[in-house]
Amino acid sequence: MRVLFVCSRNRLRSPTAEAVFRDRPGIEVASVGLKPDAEEVATPEDIAWADLIFVMEASHKRELTRRFQRYLRDKRVVVLAIRDDYDYLQPELVDLLQRVVPPHLP
Template identity: 60%
Template sequence: MSRHVLFLCSQNRLRSPTAEQVFADWPGIETASAGLLADADELLGPELLEWADLVFVMERAHRTRLSARFAPWLNGKRVVCLDIPDDYDYMDPALVELLKRKVSPHLR
């Protein structure tokens, strides 16, 4: 059975789509990504949280916003903050390396 892994950032343009792409081919894992701001390319909704087994946020502020807006759908879900600032372009090699280092231990 696949684990459903959700990556969240502010606008779903750089960090979370990169993470979704990087881990999309991992065995036993299905990935998705979304943003927490109203102008996000893919806006987070309750159905995506219900789908997810494990949720990664890029910054502490994302965890705060997530908890404030979606508390009823977070019951028992593991939310991991990666502490990755918005300093990278989509698929930036440095971002890919950082994601692999910080996310991989949680996927074992």
């Protein structure tokens, strides 16, 4: 299963999620951002690649749908409701991700 983590600028939340789950058996992970100045800007190819997409905020789901609707057919998009209040690999963010993401994974 291919899992894509999405946040605004791909600097803190989604790269942390990618790092946390990169070695989990049975999944491939990647992360992108939706802002033009993101480290890795989301592309149609990223969305097409993913089997499951996690977004950090409801606003990310709305933006993803607005920009990539045709690529989201048959895609599951999960809103994690994680605000932009954390640093990269901050232990509280890691703990939160480890609680909220696994129930959605195979």
